[in-house]
Amino acid sequence: AGLAPDSKAERMFGLMDGFLRNDPLSLQKDILYHVEYTVARSRFSFDDFEAYQALAHSVRDRLIERWHDTQQYFKRKDPKRLYFLSLEFLMGRTLSNSITNLGIRNQYAEALNQLGFELEVVAEQEGDAALGNGGLARLSACQMDSLATLDFPAWGYGLRYQYGLFRQVILDGFQHEHPDYWLNFGNPWEIERIHVSYSVKFYGTVEEEVLNGEKNKIWVPGEMVEAVAYDNPIPGYGTRNTINLRLWAAKPSDQDDVESFNTGDYINSVINRQRAETISNVLYPDDRSYQGKELRLKQQYFFVSACIQDIIRRFKDTNNSFDVFTDKVALQLNDTHPALAIPEVMRVLVDEEHLGWNQAWGIVSKIFFLTSHTVQPEGSEKIPVDLMESLLPRHLEIIYDINFNFMEELKKHIGSDYDRLSRMSIVEEGPVKNIRVANLSVVCCYSVNGVSRIHLELLKTRVFKDFFEYWPEKFQFKTNGVTQRRWIVVSNPSLCALISKWLGTDAWIRDVDLLMGLREHAGNADLHQEWQMVRRVNKIRLAEYIEAMSGVKVSPDAMFDVQVKRIHEYKRQLLNLLGIIHRYDCIKNMKESDRRKVVPRVCIIGGKAAPGYEAAKKIIKLCHAVGEKINNDPDIGDLLKLVFIPDYNVSVAELVIPGSDLSQHISTAGHEASGTSNMKFLMNGCVLLATSDGSTIEIIEEIGEENMFIFGAKVHEVPALRKKHAEMKAPLQFARVVRMVRDGYFGFEDYFKPLCDAIDKQGDFYLLGHDFASYLEAQAAADKAYVDQEKWTRMSILSTAGSGRFSSDRTMADYAEKAWGIKPCKCPL
Numbered sequence: 001a002g003l004a005p006d007s008k009a010e011r012m013f014g015l016m017d018g019f020l021r022n023d024p025l026s027l028q029k030d031i032l033y034h035v036e037y038t039v040a041r042s043r044f045s046f047d048d049f050e051a052y053q054a055l056a057h058s059v060r061d062r063l064i065e066r067w068h069d070t071q072q073y074f075k076r077k078d079p080k081r082l083y084f085l086s087l088e089f090l091m092g093r094t095l096s097n098s099i100t101n102l103g104i105r106n107q108y109a110e111a112l113n114q115l116g117f118e119l120e121v122v123a124e125q126e127g128d129a130a131l132g133n134g135g136l137a138r139l140s141a142c143q144m145d146s147l148a149t150l151d152f153p154a155w156g157y158g159l160r161y162q163y164g165l166f167r168q169v170i171l172d173g174f175q176h177e178h179p180d181y182w183l184n185f186g187n188p189w190e191i192e193r194i195h196v197s198y199s200v201k202f203y204g205t206v207e208e209e210v211l212n213g214e215k216n217k218i219w220v221p222g223e224m225v226e227a228v229a230y231d232n233p234i235p236g237y238g239t240r241n242t243i244n245l246r247l248w249a250a251k252p253s254d255q256d257d258v259e260s261f262n263t264g265d266y267i268n269s270v271i272n273r274q275r276a277e278t279i280s281n282v283l284y285p286d287d288r289s290y291q292g293k294e295l296r297l298k299q300q301y302f303f304v305s306a307c308i309q310d311i312i313r314r315f316k317d318t319n320n321s322f323d324v325f326t327d328k329v330a331l332q333l334n335d336t337h338p339a340l341a342i343p344e345v346m347r348v349l350v351d352e353e354h355l356g357w358n359q360a361w362g363i364v365s366k367i368f369f370l371t372s373h374t375v376q377p378e379g380s381e382k383i384p385v386d387l388m389e390s391l392l393p394r395h396l397e398i399i400y401d402i403n404f405n406f407m408e409e410l411k412k413h414i415g416s417d418y419d420r421l422s423r424m425s426i427v428e429e430g431p432v433k434n435i436r437v438a439n440l441s442v443v444c445c446y447s448v449n450g451v452s453r454i455h456l457e458l459l460k461t462r463v464f465k466d467f468f469e470y471w472p473e474k475f476q477f478k479t480n481g482v483t484q485r486r487w488i489v490v491s492n493p494s495l496c497a498l499i500s501k502w503l504g505t506d507a508w509i510r511d512v513d514l515l516m517g518l519r520e521h522a523g524n525a526d527l528h529q530e531w532q533m534v535r536r537v538n539k540i541r542l543a544e545y546i547e548a549m550s551g552v553k554v555s556p557d558a559m560f561d562v563q564v565k566r567i568h569e570y571k572r573q574l575l576n577l578l579g580i581i582h583r584y585d586c587i588k589n590m591k592e593s594d595r596r597k598v599v600p601r602v603c604i605i606g607g608k609a610a611p612g613y614e615a616a617k618k619i620i621k622l623c624h625a626v627g628e629k630i631n632n633d634p635d636i637g638d639l640l641k642l643v644f645i646p647d648y649n650v651s652v653a654e655l656v657i658p659g660s661d662l663s664q665h666i667s668t669a670g671h672e673a674s675g676t677s678n679m680k681f682l683m684n685g686c687v688l689l690a691t692s693d694g695s696t697i698e699i700i701e702e703i704g705e706e707n708m709f710i711f712g713a714k715v716h717e718v719p720a721l722r723k724k725h726a727e728m729k730a731p732l733q734f735a736r737v738v739r740m741v742r743d744g745y746f747g748f749e750d751y752f753k754p755l756c757d758a759i760d761k762q763g764d765f766y767l768l769g770h771d772f773a774s775y776l777e778a779q780a781a782a783d784k785a786y787v788d789q790e791k792w793t794r795m796s797i798l799s800t801a802g803s804g805r806f807s808s809d810r811t812m813a814d815y816a817e818k819a820w821g822i823k824p825c826k827c828p829l
């Protein structure tokens with residue numbers, strides 16, 4: 001009724017003032033508008049937090065504009081889209097990143113200034129979005145930034161956990177976990193889409209019906225939950241493209257449970273329904289370990305079911321035949337966590353869209369792409385068949401069918417090698433029958449990607465050996481990368497300005513290979529001076545933070561030696577601690593004249609331990625116990641400090657990384673699939689002390705071993721070293737420092753005993769003893785280089801200069817071309 005559609009659109013457009021303006025005066029008006037009408041405070045009196053809220057809402061408006069245009073444009077062009085499925089995203093803060101990518105940082109800074117606020121202070125008000133654990137989750141966030149910047153038609157999908165990763169609180173040196181109810185203070189960055197919601201089914205039975213003379217299965221669920229979409233715009237840098245990260249939250253379904261309302265127990269019915277929300281309530285805090293818990297499986301299926309319904313709905317909006325599905329859709333699985341998407345697509349195509357099995361399989365086997373992030377086969381997910389049968393009965397049938405077909409085909413090629421058949425089977429037989437999620441993924445995905453070159457080697461020769469021999473062409477690698485927008489431009493603005501000045505352009509922010517141009521200035525004395533200045537200011541900022549958090553005063557003249565990452569035995573924070581104890585012991589026993597030659601160090605360790613991981617928790621306590629001793633020893637003074645930074649997260653990383661001189665990546669060779677913080681440190685001109693493991697191997701190639709401190713056993717040596725362990729004797733210094741811990745030099749000897757036993761009695765699986773001597777040598781070399789500040793500064797500049805290859809822009813372009821087959825789709829200005 002009323003106006004014809006065209007004139008209606010025209011009239012609507014006429015009612016708008018055009019796009020939002022970005023000059024400082026307009027921004028001020030917008031901020032004040034949001035103070036008054038969104039935050040509902042007086043525009044004459046609001047504090048820093050309220051200023052943040054109003055500012056965030058004004059940025060959100062601008063994001064929404066671009067995001068609408070981008071989505072409209074994608075819809076019109078209808079290119080092949082990439083859907084990135086990940087159960088974890090570590091986004092950190094959004095404000096600074098958004099205004100940087102939108103290119104309106106300076107205008108906002110000026111606008112705030114005129115209102116009497118400082119952008120840096122206001123930005124600090126924001127809490128982290130921590131919907132993930134560690135490297136895998138932060139990688140997802142970096143990749144979203146690159147996908148947007150490179151104009152790819154991509155969507156991210158994740159879960160909107162009410163509780164993100166626990167906050168780490170240290171009491172008496174012990175880790176305690178506190179819930180992270182990050183939504184308590186509101187979240188201006190998300191847009192709730194109440195009309196985008198899907199029912200997700202669980203439990204129940206599978207029935208058969210006859211449809212057009214053919215048998216068809218229907219799943220009659222026993223429980224239903226609603227998935228509601230929350231959209232988070234992700235702006236690209238230097239482009240109008242703004243892509244979407246859609247997070248699902250569980251809500252009670254109003255189709256469910258009508259029965260119980262009729263029984264008269266109204267209150268209990270409401271409470272029962274409310275329980276649906278627990279599905280997306282909390283992020284599982286154990287990275288790389290799978291426990292076969294029902295709630296986790298529910299989470300995973302809830303997630304993939306909502307994603308697949310949404311993806312198929314969007315496909316059907318513009319297409320009327322599944323023949324073109326493979327030209328329109330690519331699905332990226334971030335590790336095996338979302339692998340249930342595979343049987344789910346099969347189920348929808350066969351049971352609901354009524355495609356034949358073969359046609360459905362033809363589609364499914366072309367659209368999925370897996371990235372593996374692990375080298376430990378024990379860590380891979382298994383779903384007990386019993387659990388699967390009760391929760392997802394139809395999916396279990398589908399998995400059995402996929403496996404049956406696969407086994408038949410395999411037999412044709414490899415004959416009756418039953419050992420191999422049973423290793424490759426998706427179903428693990430035994431006292432408890434399990435679904436091997438990794439096998440399911442490898443069988444069904446079009447390609448399987450490692451996260452570094454060595455990681456692919458290990459996948460081929462160990463984890464997926466049988467599969468590699470059968471399908472060599474399926475296996476590829478794309479070395480991880482991180483985004484220079486977050487890790488240089490946002491977190492280290494002064495280094496960013498310095499780089500642009502010396503390169504004569506800021507084009508490296510989109511085209512990171514240009515950083516190599518710094519190489520020609522690596523010996524320039526003026527650059528050296530400016531470089532050192534920038535680094536010193538960052539160190540002072542970090543020193544202030546350390547004092548505020550731990551009460552320990554540290555001197556910015558000392559070398560800042562940093563290891564920040566999740567606490568794991570394979571990452572060997574314990575090796576670092578034993579090295580520190582050795583250093584302490586040496587200084588204690590030195591003559592006065594030798595003390596003057598010691599390079600002062602501040603050793604900084606940070607990271608969270610999974611709540612149930614005993615050894616990791618002991619390592620945190622040991623760090624505090626050793627720090628307590630050293631920091632309060634009057635003999636030591638500023639020569640050595642050891643501090644633990646509590647609650648390490650993305651925003652803390654943004655402060656720590658630019659302020660570090662030396663950073664440690666010292667996993668036992670063959671255990672770190674890639675590692676990504678090494679790349680962030682590199683970008684910030686921090687020198688690496690590392691083992692030849694994961695992506696570090698490629699970093700060595702890029703910047704040269706002479707510009708780093710590399711030590712320890714190599715990947716191919718590790719298995720033999722483990723076998724020979726019994727005959728090998730750990731070096732004397734090693735035995736001495738372990739003794740100190742064992743004998744209670746730092747107290748708590750009973751508590752630390754298992755840590756000592758693991759390295760001196762139980763085979764030292766992670767080879768701390770073997771690598772100790774070469775670790776100390778690498779540390780000594782670092783001291784020596786640090787004394788020569790010219791040499792050190794050169795190494796630092798060359799680190800940044802060589803970091804370009806480790807941008808997630810390169811990784812995403814690689815995936816787009818070699819795996820997903822998607823092309824940029826740039827929304828016009």
Ligand code: GPW
Pocket residue numbers: 133134135136137139287288289335372373374375379451480672673674675676694
């Ligand atoms: F076990 N990674 C992680 F492989 O942070 F799934 N969490 C995890 O659960 C797993 C891996 C998983 C990390 C890797 O340990 C690290 O080496 C890699 O750089 C990172 O994922 C990103 O690929």
